[in-house]
Amino acid sequence: LVHQVSLELGNRRWELIHFLFDIDLMTDALLEFEVDLDS
Secondary structure, eight states: OHHHHHHHHHHHHHHHHHHHHHHHHHHHHHHHHHHHHHO
16 A cells, blocks of 8 residues: 555656646747747
8 A cells, every 4th residue: 555655656746747847848938939029
């Protein structure tokens, strides 16, 4: 049971990491887009 719970937490952590990573990529893309608009 403990192993199953830790496995579940590990999966959740990876989902969170991917989620934050996607947000980071989107933010970078938006910043570059705004720079293009300014120039």
